[in-house]
Amino acid sequence: MNKAHFPFSAVCGQDTFKLALVLAAINPAIGGVVISGPRGSAKSTLARGLADLLPAHLSSDTTTDSNSKSELLDAEFVTLPLGASEEMLLGTLDLEHVLNEKTVRFSPGLLSKADGGVLYVDEVNLLPDNLVDLLLDVATSGENRVERDGISHSHRSEFLLVGTMNPDEGELRPQLHDRFGLSVQLDNQYSPLERVEIVKRREAFDQNSTAFCQAYAAEQELLLTRIKKARSVIADVKCDDQLRLVIAERCSEAQVDGLRADIVWYRAACAHAALNQRSDLSIEDIDAVEELVLAHRRKAVSPSQQKNDSRPPQEPPSQEPPSAPENKHGFQRPDDSQRQAPKLGDKRQQDPESEGEWGSMQPQQQKTLETVALDLAQNSQEALFSSSVKTRSVVAPELSNRPDWFSTLLSSLPSWPPKQLKFKSRRQSEDLLHLVLLDTSASTLKAEGFAHAKGALLQISNQAYLAREQLALFGFGNNQVDTLLPKLRAPKELGKWLDNLPAGGGTPMREVFIQAKTYLEKLQRQNPQLKIHSYVLTDGRSSSSLEGIQLPGELVWIDTELSTVKRGKGQRFAEELNATYLSLAGAC
Incomplete structure (x- = not known):
């Protein structure tokens, strides 16, 4: 029996995060969601609850048995651990089958298990870059193609990728961050009333999870129905060129790199329109997803963001010329005409370079x-750049402790079991x-x-x-x-x-x-x-x-x-x- 997840609809607040997850569930081509926030902000709770809102799907055949039939499966919630290897993620040689049948067969990995469900990566910023690259490639294409260890295999892998990260543990590489379709910045600043309600709901769930989930079953079913209906009509959502131009202009104002933002913005806006049962895209849909698309891509603040900025404008710097003329080296000394004589014991008197006239200069x-x-x-003793110490001498590669089963099989044919294991080379x-x-x-x-x-x-x-x-x-x-x-x-x-x-x-x-x-x-x-x-x-x-x-x-x-x-x-x-x-x- 599967353990009950805290219902998606029962989570208090975090409306922006919920919207991002629902939009990605409607159209997985958006490319996944990355969530940045501190501990205790319901990141993993909402990600787990999302799996219960995904429609059932037909299984994909990951074996070579042509007689196997697809069946209707519920969406799964699959967690990718930080210590995962490429073999665990993509799939690899089925060793049990090789040992018993003496023939090569593919053993599916986590990408196969996640098909039709949610693939969740906690602390995605701590995951090795090569695994993040592989994840995003498959999430975009919807297909996992494996060409390794004597295996040539491909299978469907359509999943909703959800990555969470705590910014205190380091940032995600910008190139990888950009490849996530939507990004959400969370905080855990709740009002006292919200905090009380959150604790009450958590206590009720822990005491009797079955009764708690039944209390929210109607809301869950309503949201699931909306997602199913939106999936069925999203292809019919129309967008005129004027609204496409609005997206392009705002992306240009934000100085984003490339065109991924334009594409994701259009897809997310269409999903928002479909969720609200609109057949025509509107400016409301474009506005609703703007921050989700641009939060991790924006290099400049757009005029629309400036209008909503409630911070008081900064005073412009003084236009008065400095008292000293510009010298031959191209820098200006600060205007010290208003400086007062330092009091006895003042640090600036003892060390004028720490603050003093230099510290008062405009950039x-x-x-x-x-x-x-x-x-x-x-x-x-050693040059600080690896390029300056590289030599052309041939060095035998250092072996790792990971067996290379394919090489072992080849070297042992036709006898079995193998007399000696082959090991993979350690990365140089x-x-x-x-x-x-x-x-x-x-x-x-x-x-x-x-x-x-x-x-x-x-x-x-x-x-x-x-x-x-x-x-x-x-x-x-x-x-x-x-x-x-x-x-x-x-x-x-x-x-x-x-x-x-x-x-x-x-x-x-x-x-x-x-x-x-x-x-x-x-x-x-x-x-x-x-x-x-x-x-x-x-x-x-x-x-x-x-x-x-x-x-x-x-x-x-x-x-x-x-x-x-x-x-x-x-x-x-x-x-x-x-x-x-x-x-x-x-x-x-």
Whole structure:
């Protein structure tokens, strides 16, 4: 007997999440739903409850027996564990059949079991990227094709993919995030009355799940009927070109990449119209799904979003010219005419570089200098880029502890059982991440230090790109830490983007190291084999202490202060962190 799930209709609140799941159930071609939210926000409860609302389906034949007949099956809720392998997901050789019958047969995986139901991935952001790629490919095509271990097999695999993630455990790679059709951002901020009602319903379900489910049976049946009816009429929903143009214009305003947003938006809007028994698409349907489609793709706020923004507008920066003229290096000193004399004991009197005049500057830009020639292997026993240490020598592949059954069968024919097992080779390539901490505070503008730092960053990015390695970029300035580039494959062109990156404000030195340490430790929990090379590009002008902070992996401190007499503390900081110290003064 299957364990009862908490009814979908009995969950309090989370109307946006419910809508996203229902739309994806009506049209699985939308491409799945990814939900980001903290613990205790009903992510898994709603995902499990959705399986009860999916119509029964005909089974797909995953065997080679032509006499097998399809039967009507209820939708299943299938969970993909974090430790799953490709064989568990896709399917593999049926070893029992091979041992008994001496013939090759396919053994279905989780994708076959999930056909017609829900495939649920908890903490999808911690799942290896290759498995997420495979999942999304099959979810889009509706077919699982396996070509491995001497097997050539395909079967239907139409399921609703639901991925949940806790942003505190790390972000999903942007390319993978984009491939999910809809995205929902949840919070667990409930009113006191809602919290009381949620607890009461949970207690009632735990005490007598059968009676509780029967109490919501009518609502469940009504929603199931609406989904079935919407599935039957969605193909007849019409959309005129004017509304298609509205979708295209809003996607353009949001500066989304590619056309996936346009396609998903149209499909989701049609599903919304079908759910409400409308044969013609309306602007209401387009508005209803906008945030679900653009939440994880938007790069710019659209005018429609700005109208709904209740935050007060920020005051424009002062238009008064600075008291000091622009100097030959292209930066402006802040207007200090209104500054008061510091009181005795004021920190700013003791350390003018920490806040003072630099911290009061408005952000300014400096063009990237591409002439920086930094020796990243200097003073290091090993070059920091894998491409610089690769050799042409042939090395025997290291074997893993995973048996290669197909190779074992081939090597043992015609005798059986095999005299020796063959094992699969361990993956040779190592994941390598280059994390760059770029000082974007105002003091780096002096003597074009920020421009030189951008040049060094560009060199790091270019070498990582050639080595097909990953890059992440944190900026620390304006008294805050920003993720300027999330973890991604190093881009081919970064120069133009860097030209528009401004610098200004104070230097939150300790804060950026604390955030970097937390970020890297999470990545290492996700992938223990991940190699990390970190770089700090800063002039070292900060009164912060870095005592007690150690970043995992290798660390290089690149001093961007170009003057002969150093006012910053770069070398001292590098010694504190046990980092390799380099200076841009000799590289420009």
